[in-house]
Amino acid sequence: MNIRSLLIGAAAFFGCSSCFAAGNPLKITPEQGKALITGSEPFFLVDVRRQDEYETAHIPGAILIPNETITDECPPQLSDLNAVIIVYCRTGRRSNIAARKLVKLGYTHVLDLGGIISWPYKTITGPMPGHAEQNALP
Numbered sequence: 849m850n851i852r853s854l855l856i857g858a859a860a861f862f863g864c865s866s867c868f869a870a871g872n873p874l875k876i877t878p879e880q881g882k883a884l885i886t887g888s889e890p891f892f893l894v895d896v897r898r899q900d901e902y903e904t905a906h907i908p909g910a911i912l913i914p915n916e917t918i919t920d921e922c923p924p925q926l927s928d929l930n931a932v933i934i935v936y937c938r939t940g941r942r943s944n945i946a947a948r949k950l951v952k953l954g955y956t957h958v959l960d961l962g963g964i965i966s967w968p969y970k971t972i973t974g975p976m977p978g979h980a981e982q983n984a985l986p
Contacts, residue, residue, distance in 0.1 A: 873935070873947030873958040881934060881961045882969055885909065891932040892925070895964075896946040901938060905964065905971040910936075912976055915946040922953050932957045939963035 876884075884891060885907070895906050896915040906912075913923050915937065926933060933955055937943040940962035947960040964971065 871951050873944070873951050873960045875960045875962065876934070878961070878967050878969065881936075881959075881967075884932070884934060884959075889932065891934055894926070894933060894935045894946070896935055896937050896942050897964075899975075903973060903975050905973055907936065907964065907967060908970060908972050913946075915942040915949075918946050918949045918953075920953075922955075926950075926955070929954045930956050932959065934959045934961050936961040936964055936967070939965055 885893060893907060893910045894913050895902050895910040896913060896918070898914055899912060902910070902912045911925055913925060917923070922929070933950060935943045935947045935950070935958065937946070940960070943960050943962055947958045950958045961967075
């Protein structure tokens with residue numbers, strides 16, 4: 849699925865042609881999220897939960913940026929303000945907060961996937977690749 853088509857279609861469906869211009873993240877369904885994740889368009893998939901929650905179960909390919917760490921500076925992992933960013937948490941509360949923070953920081957294509965508890969597709973366990981090695985003792 850083409851990301852532009854999804855964004856335009858969702859904005860039209862919700863009657864919000866200026867959703868991004870108004871500074872609002874766009875809410876997407878798990879089905880829309882799955883289509884984006886398995887498509888060919890570039891994106892960042894961001895889990896905004898705590899590290900222990902991430903390690904218990906996360907969507908494959910997700911990077912961990914806890915909501916509490918998103919403050920008044922852009923996260924270093926998200927250097928492109930125009931990149932498509934898909935955000936999720938456990939139930940949807942933190943993803944909404946984090947998505948709004950990202951929009952306020954100047955990101956232009958923030959999509960709120962909601963909570964992983966509504967994600968009917970594959971999840972995996974464990975730390976982010978390279979995370980365990982960075983914290984390992986010699």
